[in-house]
Amino acid sequence: MAKWDNMLSVLWMLRYGRKLTAAQIADNLEISVRTVYRYIDALCASGVPIVSESGHDGGIHILESFKETPLFFDAVELKALVDASKFAESAGYPYTDELKIALKKVEVGLHEEQRHNLYRQTSGLDVISPVRSSFTIPLLRDLEEAANKGQTVRIAYRKANAEQADEREVNPYGLVYNRNHWYTIAHCQRSKAMRTFRVDRIERLEMTESHFEKPEFFSASEYFRDESEGGLEADGPLTVIRIVGESDILNTICGHWHLRHYVTERNDREITFLLDVQTMNKYLPKYLIAFGTAIHIREPQELRLQLQEMAYRIAKHYEDNPNCT
Known part of the structure; x- marks a missing residue:
């Protein structure tokens, strides 16, 4: 038996709580008493609190406080x-x-x-945590429990920009964390299809008495990735989008979780996308306006006009409401 296997065996023998002599351990493992003491010294050096007591009732034992401690981390x-x-x-x-x-x-x-x-x-590594609602934690616990038990939940879910939440019953299949947000992948009973729900948009959740069976070998992360990267066959006509800017700004735009799949050409000064018109109109103006004058839209003209109109509305808002609080 290898040295580490023997050392682990010694440790497990001592974790049962009773005192053992070095001779008893040696006989059990078929090793010498000298080797037992060498293993004991090595275990003590690694932080295991082993005590050796002499006398008639003496022996080797491990402190009670150590019995719940994980072992052998370097x-x-x-x-x-x-x-x-x-x-x-x-x-x-x-x-x-x-x-x-x-x-x-x-x-x-x-x-x-x-x-x-x-x-x-x-002490040299820290991670800055974004501000999060404490309400999300019990939601995540409940959703994970529901996925593990195969239990249907009733949620009040508010879509982006919706005025109020609507109720639906869903079968949670799993949780995914992506770009600072938690999502649950679930089968929506109302739409009778798989859906992705952002957890921080769930305003209320309650367990139901209904149960479901999750498809075998289902992977929430694979589904999420396929939806993000595979939803590229959008309906409607496609349009060429050309954006000019500094290389680091273009890197940021190219790294966008959705846009990166539509890049067709790229150099140090320009990116070319092939994107469906519906997605461009719905998402791109709001995203690109954040870059201000650091980028320039070469085409299409439609996108240029949308950014121009949006910038005008913002400027007009502050012009008409200079002291708005």
């Missing part, structure tokens, strides 16, 4: 766990509190030098 693995927790918290991961408790349990099993080293290695 310095880089510990750093990875702590760093990953920062990203999870930033994403609004619904079990952040439980994750922090788990990390505390890990830290309890470390000796002082290991704790100091862990702090030193992780």
Whole structure:
């Protein structure tokens, strides 16, 4: 048996709680007593609180406080766990509190030098978390539970720019996190089709008594990716869009989660897209106006006029309401 297998066996024997002599451990693993003591020393050096007591009732045992502690993380693995927790918290991961408790349990099993080293290695990385509504966390928990149990939920969902939410019953298949937002992929019973719902637009959620069976091997992330990247066969005519600007600005536009799939040509000064007219009219003016004078639309003229009209309305708004509060 390999050294680490033997060390792990020693540890599991001690975790049962009773005291064992080095001879008992050696006989059980068919190794020498000297090797047992060498393993004990190595385990102690890694932070495992093993106590050796002499005398008639003596023996080797492990402290009770260590029995819930995760084992055998090296310095880089510990750093990875702590760093990953920062990203999870930033994403609004619904079990952040439980994750922090788990990390505390890990830290309890470390000796002082290991704790100091862990702090030193992780203090150089921080993740700035966006402001999020605390209401999202119970929604994420409920949606995940519903997906795991195959339980239908009733939601009040408000679409973008809608004045009020509407109710529908959906079968949640899974959760996806993308570009600072959580989504649930669900089968909508009203439309009798798969739909993607942004979780922060769910105003109310309640469990129902109905149950469903999720398709075998369904992947929420694959569905989301296919919808984002595969929804490129839009109805209606296509139009060529040419945008001029500095290279870093064009990189930003090309990196847009949706537009990147429509790029047909690109150089340091210009991008060319082939996009359906409906999508262009609905989304592009609002997105491109944020770049102000840093870009120039060469074509189509229709898009140029839409940006011009939008800029005019904004300027007129502030001209007519100079002291609006």
